[in-house]
Amino acid sequence: MFKVLISDPISDLGIQKLFDASDVTVVKETGLSEDELVKIISDFDALLVRSQTKVTKRIMEAGSKLKVIGRAGVGVDNIDLEAATQRGIIVINAPDGNTISTCEHTFAMMMAVSRNIPQGYKKTISGEWDRKSFVGVELNNKVLGIIGMGRIGTEVAERAKAFNMSIIGYDPFLTEDRAEKLGIEKGSVDDIAKKADFITVHTPLTKETRHMISTEQFELMKKGVRIVNCARGGIIDEHALIHAIDQEIVAGAAFDVFETEPPQKDHPFLNHDKIIVTPHLGASTREAQENVAIDVSEEVLNILRDKPFKNAVNMPHVPSNVLRKLQPYFSLGERLGSFLSQITKDSIEEIHINFSGELADVDTAPLSRSIIKGVLAQYLDSEVNVVNSMHLAEAKGVKIIRQRSSSTKGFTNLITLTLKTNSGERTIAGTLLNGYGARIVQIDQYPVDISPEGIFIYISHQDKPGAIGKIGTLLGENEVNIATMQVGRKVVGGDAVMILTVDKQPSNTVKKLLIDTDGIVSVNEIIL
Ligand SMILES: NC(=O)c1ccc[n+]([C@@H]2O[C@H](COP(=O)([O-])OP(=O)(O)OC[C@H]3O[C@@H](n4cnc5c(N)ncnc54)[C@H](O)[C@@H]3O)[C@@H](O)[C@H]2O)c1
């Protein structure tokens, strides 16, 4: 008999399958502290949560029988995924069930902020009949900027068209082709900042998206813009938003999520007359809660019964003989993917992986997943892992081509990764050198020899006398110490690249100085 613990409020109707299962006992205990969970978790084979229960390493260590953690919702930021993976606990989520609810909440917030509904309600019930203070704006004929064109962002775009809004979307995976099919314009964050009357964000919170809307972006915005965040607190810089309202750039904001939840009583958004708030209600509809609970219950039953399942956000499963051969390559593969994705600026349309040498006769599917995880991680962060990376790439319309070849360019093994975009392609190759470990040996057409670890500055420049000196001096003057430097060029005086390993991240000011240096074409920072 399997025991399942439900530690957050999850729809009873949705989990009926679990109650009905003859091989399962369900225990519902919500609002438990970490200590309380640690005490009881050893009895359970499965744990079902929403976002309130923080599933820590300590809880997992105490859960000696724990086989699966089910998240009835999308975000798994409340679950220590690394600890789960290390302990072989499968973590699954229910990514589709609350899309519509959150999209509709976004609209509710957008309309409420455009028509001052909460403010008007508050005053009316206080006995005042004030028809002057709450003049709003229409959505009709306005420009809506959507940052994050995944499940929710796409549904928001569909509905915005019915309001006669024109839409600019930004997502690293949004191709011209898809934008055209959706009837929207593809733009950058800056384009959105400059043109939009309403801006809504629908990305996960990652190191890339944290504060992606901050002072710099607010300064580009049209006066009177309205901002909506029903995704994750922290994507929009809360302090910068208050400042932008004070400067009369932002006319109103609607937030369902906060950098810290629940927000402190003195949080500047609470009781601000231009900001309306809800307590993380995006997914809180009867339908969404039933959907996510059904999805997660079915998956938990499959896992407990050793049946196939989908939506795992962790847990690589590789036969041990294959694992032994591939183990040394996983980290190299992921780092190659991450490096190349960080220097590839356009939407990725195709991922091409070639294995050669001693890798040509092994089942490299698990290794491909690691490489693709590396490629996607900067966009999807903890949502992508070696179990779901291939599926996520394909779901985003990215074509994956895997090949084997005998040509090793003199190495005993070689992984060559190419990312194709609508504007061209970028290539990286890496190998494991006996006695020296992992090495990047090629970037685009340039042969290099780089250990894939640390902070890099990748500079494309014109091959001119003094170029290297100028960069060295600039970094030195700004206390960025260069640990290693590689240079490559096609022809004398032509295009050239410089790859520096540095001891600390260059500040934005230093990066700007580099970009403004004569002869520099582009500057990318890469962190591995
Ligand atoms: N308020 C709520 O109750 C609630 C409910 C459901 C989901 N959410 C949150 O909403 C967010 C979106 O959910 P979803 O189901 O649409 O996820 P999704 O994975 O389908 O979409 C997220 C999109 O963001 C894109 N993205 C990642 N990094 C980006 C970047 N730097 N710039 C622009 N786009 C980037 C991804 O490519 C992806 O297409 C998640 O954070 C989720 O946790 C909140």
Ligand SMILES: O=C(O)[C@H](O)COP(=O)(O)O
């Ligand atoms: O990531 C999610 O699915 C949403 O933020 C909903 O979270 P909740 O289940 O705690 O409402």
